[in-house]
Amino acid sequence: MSVKREQVLIEALPYLREFYDSIMVIKIGGSIMSDREVLDTFVQDLVLLRYVGIHPVVVHGGGPEISEKMARFGKKSVFVGGLRVTDEETLEIARMVLLGNINSSLVSLIGKHGGKGIGLSGKDGQLIVARKKAPIVVAGEEAPIDLGWVGEVVRVNPEIIMITAGKGYIPVISPIAVDGEGNNLNVNADTAAGVIAIALGAKKLISVTDVEGVKLRPEDPNTVISSFRISDFRRMVDEKVITGGMIPKVEACVRAVEGGVQSAHIVDGRRPHALLLELFTDTGVGTMIERG
Template identity: 50%
Template sequence: MNDDTDGKNEKPRLRAVDGGLADQEARQARARILSEALPYMRRFADQTFVIKYGGHAMGSEELADDFARDVVLLKQVGVNPVVVHGGGPQIGAMLDRLKVQSSFVDGLRVTDAATVEIVEMVLAGSINKQVVTAINRAGGTAIGISGKDGNLIEARKLRRTVKDPGSNIEKILDLGFVGEPSHVNPAVLDALRATKVIPVIAPIGVGEHGETYNINADTAAGAIAGALGATKLIMLTDVPGVLDKSGQLIPSMTQKEALVSLGDGTISGGMIPKLETCLSALRAGVKAAHILDGRVPHVLLLEVFTEQGVGTMIGATRPPAAS
């Protein structure tokens, strides 16, 4: 009877093992991935990652679900993820629906009193709650806040100058209620750190007299990362990372190399402010900054838990080559 019982118990297992070479290889691949990830899980336990979430990754339901699962996994293995989200396209769509005219200067939306109300409604309302819901649906516990909650982001009016091509005289542009962080008060985030809660932050700041300011999400994420002394600032973009003059990905850069690239014209367009934000965060004490392609499924896990990583990492020194 014992032999019959043992045989019955073993048959299903043997059939599973004989399920095919492809099935075995797939399971072995999963085991290798877990084995490779384990040292990084240990290394980053109890470390804070500030993740700027935006671009096309927010516009795809499938990528949004991948992002939510990745953030939940980070929390479950002991990382403290803090999400800062953007929402430019969604704001533009709402302004169009309401027939509110808006314009841009150097990539920044000129924001009058009427527009900033809509910006706050979209960022701190619908978008914030969509991200929170996705993370909760993936098994996490997310809470949505804006930079106004707990005076998290104190802001001042952002001023830009432009040089008149004819007279060569600089004039100050009035961007309305577009702001930049003047001070970050991380107390509310510090209070959440030891809990299971994942904070999701809308980049809205509060001025000295209680006025609302629209803040670029990259800038907000960098300021928050610096204030928290984060281990990593991770910025999800719509490009593979920082590219050289021939269009090839630069896997890693030192701060000095990044400054040289900004000065010699290697970096151009929208990558300039992103790289400047990374450098500002590093100067504030962040250990490393990453610029990743948010269109790649599970890009967070690929960067954090694999040896080669993806995208571009900027740090004080160049990481050692893989052996």
């Protein structure tokens, strides 16, 4: 073994000790899942985490694949405030993609790499109970826009996650929720991951995405901010450091930390083993959001 490898293992030791027997909620975005090689490496990291005594809980999105499937059916994707307007047909397509395609593929890959994955949705055991999100007021529109079957989380019942994770499984969760009448609702995956992390008392929330992290200059990958405190979030939005699609992603992280999660991280899943580098090295590779 080279000296470099020995140093890596020694550097990881205090983190392995600190995180042993802890829960980590890991949200993976749909854009990462479209690259089979990237996804394969990510799943290897998940299985390794489980074998060193950490309990990973995966929440996945599927936006790009849902949009692609909708286009095949001749439907146009419409977003308001970063949320997909979801009529009944769109909801059925989302269920098909999230539960039938992505969830089962992730579970199969976990098995391929020697782990035990189990597919869940927010409906199982009433894991995510939600209500229809109220119509959104949009500047320039005369009336509020109804988002359809888009869910706003009311509560999380984490018992089924605790049972399966405690038996050595890696839960893989689709963000399809249920309301009090048994209706399905489409919940934003970042939001779902955040509230699940709070309910589980997770050590960390990690968002695996297709950007390097939060950057001082969004166009410059060399300006990634290694960490910031939740009290800085609104200022960074006002100063246009955090913009566009990063706002709801970082906002979910901030809310998780406010809810008791120790820290939240945004990492670039396109980088091989970014998950391990963020967790087990002193410098990390993404952006950490912490209390304060």
